[in-house]
Amino acid sequence: MSSLPVRPAFFLLTLLVAGHLAAQNASNSPAAASSPKAKTPDFIPPHPDDSAAARVVDPEHPVSSVPGETKARRDARMGWWRDAKFGMFIHWGVYSVPAGYYKDKPVPGIGEWIMNKGKIPMSDYKGFAKDFTADKFNAAAFVAAAKSAGMKYIVITSKHHDGFAMFDTKVNGWSIVRATPFGRDPLKELAEECRKQGVKLGFYYSQAQDWNNGGSAAGGKWDKAQEHDMDDYIDKTAIPQITEILTNYGTDTPAVVWWDTPKDITKERAARIDAVVQKLRPGLIQNNRLGGGTKGDTETPEQHIPAQGYPGRDWEACMTLNDTWGFKKDDHHWKSTETIIRNLSDIASKGGNYLLNVGPDSHGEIPVDSVKRLAEVGEWMKVNGEAIYGTTATPFGEEFGKPVEGKTGYGTKTEVSSQNEWRATKKPGHIYLIVFKWPSDGAFHAPAVKEKITGASLLADPSAKLTVTQDEAGTTISGLPAKAPDTIASVIDLKL
Numbered sequence: 001m002s003s004l005p006v007r008p009a010f011f012l013l014t015l016l017v018a019g020h021l022a023a024q025n026a027s028n029s030p031a032a033a034s035s036p037k038a039k040t041p042d043f044i045p046p047h048p049d050d051s052a053a054a055r056v057v058d059p060e061h062p063v064s065s066v067p068g069e070t071k072a073r074r075d076a077r078m079g080w081w082r083d084a085k086f087g088m089f090i091h092w093g094v095y096s097v098p099a100g101y102y103k104d105k106p107v108p109g110i111g112e113w114i115m116n117k118g119k120i121p122m123s124d125y126k127g128f129a130k131d132f133t134a135d136k137f138n139a140a141a142f143v144a145a146a147k148s149a150g151m152k153y154i155v156i157t158s159k160h161h162d163g164f165a166m167f168d169t170k171v172n173g174w175s176i177v178r179a180t181p182f183g184r185d186p187l188k189e190l191a192e193e194c195r196k197q198g199v200k201l202g203f204y205y206s207q208a209q210d211w212n213n214g215g216s217a218a219g220g221k222w223d224k225a226q227e228h229d230m231d232d233y234i235d236k237t238a239i240p241q242i243t244e245i246l247t248n249y250g251t252d253t254p255a256v257v258w259w260d261t262p263k264d265i266t267k268e269r270a271a272r273i274d275a276v277v278q279k280l281r282p283g284l285i286q287n288n289r290l291g292g293g294t295k296g297d298t299e300t301p302e303q304h305i306p307a308q309g310y311p312g313r314d315w316e317a318c319m320t321l322n323d324t325w326g327f328k329k330d331d332h333h334w335k336s337t338e339t340i341i342r343n344l345s346d347i348a349s350k351g352g353n354y355l356l357n358v359g360p361d362s363h364g365e366i367p368v369d370s371v372k373r374l375a376e377v378g379e380w381m382k383v384n385g386e387a388i389y390g391t392t393a394t395p396f397g398e399e400f401g402k403p404v405e406g407k408t409g410y411g412t413k414t415e416v417s418s419q420n421e422w423r424a425t426k427k428p429g430h431i432y433l434i435v436f437k438w439p440s441d442g443a444f445h446a447p448a449v450k451e452k453i454t455g456a457s458l459l460a461d462p463s464a465k466l467t468v469t470q471d472e473a474g475t476t477i478s479g480l481p482a483k484a485p486d487t488i489a490s491v492i493d494l495k496l
Helices: 011-028 071-084 109-115 123-129 139-148 186-197 231-248 265-278 337-349 368-387
Strands: 084-092 152-160 202-206 256-258 314-318 353-358 404-407 412-415 422-427 431-435 444-448 453-458 467-471 474-478 490-495
Touching: 071 314, 084 139, 084 422, 123 368, 139 152, 139 186, 152 231, 152 256, 202 231, 231 256, 231 265, 231 474, 256 467, 314 337, 337 353, 337 368, 337 422, 337 453, 368 431, 368 490, 412 444, 474 490
Parallel strands: 084 152, 084 353, 152 202, 202 256, 314 353
Antiparallel strands: 404 412, 422 431, 431 490, 444 474, 453 490, 467 474
């Protein structure tokens, strides 16, 4: 659940003081160290699985946006997110109008950063809003595209670094409702449609960088009109808008808040922001990008898959379908369906979630190439989704090989897995072997399995008669067809 019950005020204040003092001694969490002005209600409600013996910090996930959270409470709060595994990121904003060009010249870099990379003056950039028509936007189509891929949640940019609000903010006029011909709140329409189609909706919000409303700017500001006091921006723009997105879309929305690039966010500034979250949406899932030393709930590797995942942390790899997040009309470097499916399998096998981005254009349409690939991934998920949804990380690990140097989607160095022939996931009663390189001899060899295997089958061909032998040296599945059931990834279900 994204919203948890609130206790009576006198009880809350008692728990607040005790809990926050204890957390402050144990960590440097800004939420724990917030000033008296930022008092928040208790956001750790009793859980039926709690007991005196169990009231210790979750040993499997010791870092949390909720200080002192027990394993039972964290499992309940994070359960839907962990089971979902696959979500859609949407970067949509006024930057889709220039679409990578300024004064008829291409601006290098990712689309949503065009104002910064092109050093576009505020007055020029705001002129793009009149052409942001969103005339073909259809909330049902957005959600349907996500569902067609098997995605269980959506995270959309409510405000990116250009400060343009993609919702009906009352803080200023720099929004899709007041500054564009569209004149509607797409987040409201998406929230309603997500409920209809059974998809969770989360909001991205740029809490620090804001190139039009006085926030920070990576690389420094380039327009005198941008000069502004950061604390004034936090108090008069960021916090009021965060309040709006946390309260205007129902008790179930947002299901996640996704912060980004915490430039100039100090411990004290982060505490002020977090206090608002804990007051209005206690227990809301937060990522690790608020700033000020906060760790949030989830790690967020960007444009790469960590070689070993993040043991002891919930994590979510965010990646693009091409080379940009926001729409660029010249970027047609699309990832193949094979790459997407194998990325998803790799991420799930390491215990993570896959947040895959689409960048709609200024008319409000997701590029056709994106929609096509999502549908193709969905066809694979219809057959093999049980090897992804609700699973935990591999019981093995040998299949990753030793970490080696690789590159992120930005071309920077990182560590990646050296072996990529197969992956594995697990859930109660099952181990799933997701095979990329199909064996030519009709037998697949896996490491030893501690539990007794009672049977094996192919998800794509349940009629296939497979046999299993296991001992301390390893596990062998025989009787596999000569041809892989799926050319991209075939799944063997080991029943325990």
